[in-house]
Amino acid sequence: MKRLPFGAALAALMLTTSFVMADNAFSDVTPDDWSYKAVSQLADEGVIDGYPDGTFKGNKNITRYEMGQIVARLMAKEDTLTADQKATLDKLSTDYAGELDNLGVRVDKLENQVFKDTTFMYDFRASAMPSYDNIFKDSDNDHDDSMGFRFRVNSYTKMTPRVWLYGQLETHMSMNGKSFTGVNATDEDDSEFKLNRFFTTYHWGEVKDHYFFDKGPTDDNIVIGRFPMRMGVTGYTYDGEFTGIGVQFGDYFKGSNLRIGNGRANNINYDYTGPMMHGVSGMKAAASQLAGALAKPQLTQAGMSAAQADALSKVIAGSINRTTNMNDLAGNIKSDVSQALTASTVQTLMNSGYSKEQAITMAGAAYQHQTGQTIDATSSAISSTLVGQFQTSERLQTLASGLDWSNGTYYPMSNVHMPWGDDEDVPVTFISYKYVAPKQYEIHLYGAKVNGSVDPIAKAWGGALSYNINDHLSIHGEYLKNMRRLPLNNERPHSFNFGITFGDVDILKPHSYAFTLDHIYSQAGTYFGGSSSDVADQYMGHIYKHWKFNGIDMGKMPAYLADKMNAVAAGTDTPDSNYGGAKFNLARFEYVPMKGLKLKAEYGFKAEDMGDRKMENVWYVEAQAYFM
Template sequence: MKHRLLKAAAAVVFTCAAFHVQAANPFTDVDTNSWAYQAVSKLSAENVVEGYPDGTFRGEKNISRYEVAQIIARLVARKDSLTADQQATVDKLAQSYRDDLANLGVRVTELEKKTGHTELITELRIQDVDRYGNIFKGHTEKDNELSARVRLNTITTVNDRSTVYGQLETFLGFSGNDVYSVNKYTYKGQNDYTQNAGYGEGEVHLNRLWTTYQFGPKQDTTGLPFGPSKNLIGIGQFPVKMGVTGYTYDGEFKGAFLNLGDYREGGHLTIAYGRATNINVEYTAPMMHGYTFSNQDVAGIAGSMAYAQALAAGQSQKYAEAVKEQTAATVAAGLSADPQTRATTAAKLMQQIQASGSDLASMASDLVPVLNGTDAFTLYPMGNKVQMAWGEDEDVPIAYASYIYKKPQHYEFHVYGMRAVGPVSHIAAAYGLAGQYYVTPMWNVHAEYVKNMRKLPLNNERPYSFNYGVAYGTADVLKAKSYSIGLDYIYSQAGTYFGGSTNDIADQYMGHVYKDWHDKHNVPAYFADKMDAVLDGTDNPNRNYGGAKFFLAKAAYVPMRGLIIEANYGFNAQDMGGKKMDNMFLLKATAYIK
């Protein structure tokens, strides 16, 4: 057996030496006209063989085990330059001469069970994008954000079955504006929010930390830089991407998961349970916590309702305007009077709203009086089904399952389902279908559909979203000069975007939040626009609010291994009510350093 291995080793050695070498003859006893001259000279230049102190090669001499081990050790050090077959031969030789290699102090990593070995991958991203306080045409308010994001990714091999993954993250701003992060703030109330520890300028927070255990038949992890890839149990804070594009959700879960199959190729089933830590709380807060309106807001609502009722009764517009003003003034006076009068006014108004059959009444079964001097009502869009207190843990509990079948660079198909748990289960219970297909090695198409089975009162519907697109090329950060260009169309109704999208432009279109709305901050457009329409009497059952439909052009280029440059452009965007949005441009460069 060892003789066969030595012959194979000779083939490896002479294959490595098959290139012409312009160098002086390293050995005095090797004729330049000899058939072995090129190979011996090449091996000497590569430091694979050294010869003897007197300058001779002694090719006719039998080689010792120690000398063979020296050659194998040098080949092991150069394995990355060998072919797969040659690497396999060197591995077999290393196994046969393991003790001799150990005596030489050589570590053959593929043959050892490494404990506590940690790989560090530094990820540096520079990004330039506009952040909007109002994204709609004619009212565009924005600030430019030039920022850096630094991530320190660690992969620790505990043993051949267990791996620990970690990610530390920090942001730096260069344009004088706060760097946006979906997890930056905890909201204590509508205008009361505090910055989370670790999310300030230059502060470091732990973004991911999870461990996996590979069960079943042991997997050969040779050539798998991220450890085992099939039949995994995991626990911690781990990444979750829904669908092919990740427009619906691409963030982290804090919990546990089970993966059956190999996530790299073929079919695999994933079941996960935990808290979705990248939920956009600014966008989802009204659905969870309700929204409190001042006395002035409520008086305006009452006046608008009286105006609509007068017109419906056949009164003139002038008369309806007078009724509107009188009603608003009466309600405002009642809400600012003594506690008994305020309570009576609030009770009557609540009865009128509930009995009116207006769209406002259909939004909620509960309008809760606050009556603390400046506020009158809290409106819960989900009625008594979802009434969470401010300051509660805003990471939404989620049960998630997906089945993915893929053949890399050919096709992949996804089917998945997610359901919020607890009170928020009344807001989200969705399923999705997604696929990608390579028509040719360069051209690929993809499509995705998401349906929320919960009927949301906001637009009185069970919302859905879809996207489809085409791309040419594949920008692989490990392949220099690779590139891709593509175009997507995204249609996302309010209630199908869960936050933490894979794309900052899509985030702002689908989850747009007004920085300032009346006297309140960070109010989602779907809610503010609805209430504006109710207040000014323009709301009607056929009008739709929130969401977005838009085109997204994307291009990426890898000038060198480990560096990718990307440009995105969002255009022809509008919300579901037809309000046009501003065009957006994003540019970023990401380097991976190992």
């Protein structure tokens, strides 16, 4: 046991005290000794009591336990101490907390200072990558070079031996004035701090001495708050935050581990999933433009000139756009067409002095004389034909089937109407089991089901395996299946990835490194955001930043939906067509030049969507430093 000279301990304990002077308490301490006053004061107050033979033995080394006894006695006299003396005592009580606990002494000062055992770790990352407006090679390939910093302040607080509290503040800063990379990152977030994580854990198993920064005790935990969650071994399926409650049985690093949680997934890519959850606003205007364009050939066949057909098609588009109930569509088209057919004639007659009613009657007679049929008959025929198209045309039916005529919003899944609000995170219940044989293999099985109004979107299960061939070489693979049939490609989508890793990178081991090569296949409907790779995020969750549909700017739109709608509008959509998703290769190199600093480079190549449209190669580089 570590010992320290009693004289040195006495110097710390004296605290420049103002105790009342006492008579000589020990035979080996005389008034001539430098410590006489201090020893006498402490003995008089009962802080020290010497040895049975009446001596003090100031040159003798004492144990930490004996020192703890002295600190405990000083704590009982705390009310008589000055502010400086109390500060010194607080430090001593912290240093000898273990001995005080063994003595059964409750250290109220320490118990009230719940953040006394708080560790702060800072995470600074600089990164750069291209961010594409349209990633396909047959496009203009406009992109910004996104360069920025991410800074995090992580806190780990041991409230009690069983209760831990965790927090993470995060901010992003652009280096070149362009939007920085990251799921749901916006210009408004630049340099703004947000509370990315805040959760507490309760450990009910045997208290052990091994801890993990993100999870506290590594086994038998209850966790509440906003905490990190990774599905599978690679994190391509989901690697982000989750707000709710979870329970963990078994050790996180070895043997069996079962996790169950319920709450909301926070790293969902809202731009990518928003249309599926909230619908696409303004789609009725675009559908109206399409319907008007489809009406042109019929108007021409009815004997109208190209100019007349073009003008009337715009009138029809306006009729459809102002319709708020499908049952009113026929009447609106008939009324608007009737007025359009005679508008110029009526205006001319009114300018000549006729009343509006007289002008309409005269114009109708003139139209019938010219065409051989009444305006009512013509407008009724046009209206009936167009309404029939909405009911039978595959192109219009694709749009109209999910259209809310009252507000003009189009819902790709007509049974999913998630209201807009402050909290757009997706409600999820998940379960995950894994078995870990350290340095040998890992087996993962997991499932997740979204709840509430978005329940029809996802009910998925997956499995993953990682196997170490030797100390330097490992292989891994993962498979995910969404059991919900999605209308986009009329399928229950799946994804998988497999790869190989050479090396073992460890942020605490200088000169450690790892090279990983993955092949990733992800059908639309198996990616929702929060991947562990920024390159994978851009491929699997590609967003058109300015998508125009039938001449109307629809703003940001996921490629899987925009490509489908474009094909529908152009009449090129077929049952065999497949939209969205991505299949690509991803190479990653990581290197630790010094403890606490990691360099990483990723490169995505030979990428295509599920319709075999080729995508650009994408690179990503970062430097990440941890310090405490």
